Amino acid sequence: MNNSSSINKLFGGMRIAATGLNAERARIDTIARNVANAETTRMPGTNEPYRRQAVHFAPIMERMANGQQMIGGVEVTEIAPDHSTMFEEIHDPSHPDADSRGYVKMPNVNTMKEMADLITAVRAYEANLSVQENFVRMAERALRLAE
Amino acid sequence: MVNGIGSGGGGGLARAAIEAALKRQSQGLQNMQNQAASLSGSETAGAEGGTSFKNLVEQGLQNVNSSVQDVEKLPVEVMKGEVDFHEVAARLKQSELSFNFALEVRNKFVDAYREIMRMNV
Secondary structure, eight states: OOOOOHHHHHTHHHHHHHHHHHHHHHHHHHHHHHHHTTTOOOOTTSSSOOOOEEEEEEEEEEEOTTSOEEEEEEEEEEEEEOOSSOOEEEEOTTSTTOOTTSEEEEOSOOHHHHHHHHHHHHHHHHHHHHHHHHHHHHHHHHHHHHO | OOTTTTSSHHHHHHHHHHHHHHHHHHHHHHHHHHHHHHHHHHOOGGGGSSSOHHHHHHHHHHHHHHHHHHHHTHHHHHHTTOSOHHHHHHHHHHHHHHHHHHHHHHHHHHHHHHHHHTOOO
């Protein structure tokens, strides 16, 4: 959807809000991954439990007609593992992934925090949708002027 | 990513609705293009400039046409899971709006033409 026809330029606000929707969608997907794997104690190929993932956003730079750069929207640059928090160890000798002392490393996913993040992500998604709705409303109002 | 779409009767209904809307839009666009062509065919006096009225109308129609044709590929892309829900909605609305604007321009255009034809000489 990167054809720079004049129609897309006309619908600039709509396109920018669409990039915001894409980004928030990626954030919600990542939160879903974190919540689903909140109890995954061993990742394939490693001895570690699941490590929480975080989405990183960056602006999309667009080149204007006069050669200047302008911020045009948002994109997901990377979904990186979160190394800022430690794995929590719980004592459960019956667990298949328990070490010799009977301790199991649990993922550094805090479900409460993920839920709070989910709410902000959904609200941000709704905000972008609201931008689109109002863009359409503006265009329709302007059209009524010509009728 | 959008596995839910297209499975079951609801998806089929939505698809049929989208296709019907698209068909209606592209038919309307075809009519408009034909009318613009017949109207601009009789208009030769203003055509010597670089950007004549005829060129502007044609260019505008082509832009709207590409926007509508872009949406015609949408059902396939949705089935392939290449586009998201919000993308579908945004593109549908975008093509609908640009089509309505073009339609309004065309209406004014035809009105002006009729007004001139009705003039007593």
